[in-house]
Amino acid sequence: MVASSKKHSREQRDARERLRHYSARNTVHENSLARRKRDNLLSVGVGLVVIALVATAQVFYFSAGPGTPEPTPSFTPDPSASAPVQENIGDVPDASVSEGRIWTGELTLNDVALGIELDGAAAPQAVASIVDSISSDYYAGTTCHRLVKTDNAGLIQCGSLDGTGASDPDYAYGPVENAGVGGFYPAGTIAMARTGNNAFSNGRQFFIVFDDAIIPDDAAGGYSIVGSVVSGLDALQSEIIAGGIVDDAEDGAPVIATSITGFTIQ
Known part of the structure; x- marks a missing residue:
């Protein structure tokens, strides 16, 4: 009986020891799971913060920092900016x-x-302005003050009353009519010049495209196409455009001083 009692006691001790080891391992396992969950949550939180910081940095870089896109020059009669006037x-x-x-x-x-040829159906307000200006002899003697020759555009701008390209503060109209689709203005196009980002800043100045031009839209859209040159474009190229631009620039006054010596319409 004594031997049996000792054996039973030893088995009880062994059982208690196994239970203690099991409880200890289970506690360690549960603590490990809890710690892993906390680590995962912390990792997600840090990741979200990093993503937010990167997004903020990109917004700053491209909107206000060194990555801000360079402004595209407008084919405008006045290099100075002006507040849009919708009348x-x-x-x-x-x-x-x-x-x-x-x-x-x-x-x-x-x-x-x-x-x-001028298309009064496609650009009624702009063509009306040109027809009226021709009838009042406005264009006689005005200059073609600007010549542009780049990989993306070839044009000459005319109708400047004072020879500087300054717009007339007492005469302006809108809106933009019949603009080039996708900013494309094919050779021969006649279109109205205006101040950048202002659809109601068309005046009497216009430009003639002698090489296909890509002129990106601005906040006001494109440029009103009023018509086209149907003959004489080759002579314009050889007798005026070929002379180049002052100081070998891509955009400036033509070397061959150019003015409008005649303008008739019927």
């Missing part, structure tokens, strides 16, 4: 003057005669 200024003729039809005529730059 016509001055004695702007009614759009009905364009009669919604095709006008044909001749524009002469120095001794180069260009046959032109």
Whole structure:
């Protein structure tokens, strides 16, 4: 009986020891799971903070920092910025003057005669302005003060009254009509110049595209296409454009001083 009692006691001790070891391992396991859960939550939190910081840095870089995109120059009669005005200024003729039809005529730059067509249906307000300005002899003697020759554009801008390209503060109209699709203005295009980001800053100045041009839209859109040159573009290239730009620039005054010596329409 004594031996049996001792054996039973030893078995009880062994059972208690196994239970203690099991409880200890289980506690360690549970603590490990809890610690792993805390670590995972901490990792997720740190990751979200890092993503937020990276996103903030990118926004700053591209909106206010060194990654800010360079502004694209506008083909505008006035290099100074102006606040958009959403109404016509001055004695702007009614759009009905364009009669919604095709006008044909001749524009002469120095001794180069260009046959032109103006589309009163596509750009009624702009064509009305040109027709009215021709009838009042506004264009006679005005200059072509600006020549642009880049990989993306070739154009000459005309109609500057004082020769500087400054806009007339007493005459402006809008909106933009018949702009180039996707910023594309094919060779031969005649379009109105305006101040950047202002759809109601069209005046009397216009530009003639002699090489296909890509002119990106700005906040106001594109540039009003009023018509096209149907003859004489080659002569314009050889007799005026070929002379180049002052100081060998890509954008500036033409070396061959150019003015409008004739403008007729019918």
